[in-house]
């Protein structure tokens with residue numbers, strides 16, 4: 001139906017709420033944004049989320065990447081660290097394990113994460129509304145004055161002094177007409193993956209096999225001995241096994257095997273399905289991707305049981321609640337963070353935090369990955385959260401202003417949380433002061449973030 005259209009008549013819709021700060025999207029960035037904004041005294045904050053749980057990609061069984069820098073120090077502190085510490089107190093998060101490949105890994109329990117997210121929202125007085133999709137914006141000239149939501153109840157409006165777009169896809173910015181980029185120079189994004197876990201894995205057998213037989217079980221970059229101890233890890237490699245399985249007729253979408261520890265001793269989460277060329281902002285493509293991933297995962301389970309030691313008697317346990325999206329749209333902001341900034345450990349006067357995770361590119365075409373490390377850590381400038389020309393709006397998480405390659409670093413969850421904390425604070429301070437986010441006194445913002453424990457380089 002490409003060229004067929006209908007006219008939608010204008011209609012009066014009810015205003016459901018009016019707040020100081022509206023956060024759209026309850027993933028790692030959105031949760032921190034809402035909490036951070038609510039901690040500014042007297043700020044009325046609302047968080048809206050289209051799914052039935054909070055946490056976004058934190059509920060997919062993935063480790064939080066990016067808490068440590070390459071020198072082993074914590075570069076993400078403030079509210080994100082407090083979140084992890086609270087999970088840890090309940091036995092629902094691990095320590096940050098330094099890792100030669102991914103710099104650090106912090107495992108979290110998806111269900112514990114959802115519960116803690118609720119508790120925090122309640123503690124700090126954030127009004128949460130779930131099962132609502134932000135479908136449009138209310139503009140006052142070039143200023144976002146609120147959003148339109150859709151739910152079973154129909155269309156409603158929420159008015160806000162400042163909106164924070166934490167949708168991952170930049171839905172609010174896009175509707176507001178902000179300049180956006182999509183994927184790489186050819187307009188192709190990193191591929192999505194549907195995560196799943198396996199239980200009943202003989203982890204001792206797996207670890208010993210990898211440590212004792214690097215000639216058979218080839219692991220990328222890290223010596224096999226690293227995996228011997230019963231500690232957090234992500235195994236990336238077994239390229240030999242993939243080759244053998246392919247030769248035997250297995251249809252595998254990736255060049256290497258990748259799985260990581262879960263919270264239970266016999267639990268491993270598998271990150272191997274891959275659908276290149278999917279635009280996850282198109283429901284038909286998203287649907288097709290999900291279906292392809294389900295089929296790929298069935299073959300991957302068969303492969304793991306046949307080729308990876310310790311998986312022989314394992315079973316598929318949980319499947320992530322949705323296919324995870326690595327990349328779609330991102331804003332063009334007052335500053336575009338580049339990969340060169342990352343490799344140069346760039347410093348910015350308007351830093352709102354620091355990140356250190358490498359450029360971790362799952363190739364938009366083909367089934368391989370490339371990692372390019374930052375020598376230490378880099379500042380994230382406030383300007384990369386502020387869209388060009390559109391007022392009343394800040395963006396955080398994986399839709400910030402960055403190049404395709406820089407996004408492949410800053411998008412992981414610890415920096416995404418750090419960006420959320422900064423955006424939420426800036427939104428609340430802007431609302432309080434009655435100024436545009438782009439005009440906010442950066443020193444005031446930086447001081448507020450320092451007071452909350454955010455790490456800045458000396």
Ligand SMILES: Cc1cc2nc3c(=O)[nH]c(=O)nc-3n(C[C@H](O)[C@H](O)[C@H](O)COP(=O)(O)OP(=O)(O)OC[C@H]3O[C@@H](n4cnc5c(N)ncnc54)[C@H](O)[C@@H]3O)c2cc1C
Pocket residue numbers: 024025026027028029030048049050051055056057058062063064065066132133134135166167168169171192193194195271323324325326396397398399411412413414416
């Ligand atoms: C397969 C995969 C593996 C990854 N591996 C890792 C890893 O190991 N470690 C790591 O740290 N990072 C990893 N990442 C990256 C990381 O998970 C994301 O980049 C990060 O979660 C981005 O955070 P976010 O808050 O911006 O977005 P999200 O986590 O996507 O959260 C966005 C939230 O907004 C909601 N939302 C979206 N649109 C709307 C709307 N219009 N209205 C209302 N709500 C909306 C969504 O439902 C969601 O809850 C991975 C990503 C994928 C996809």
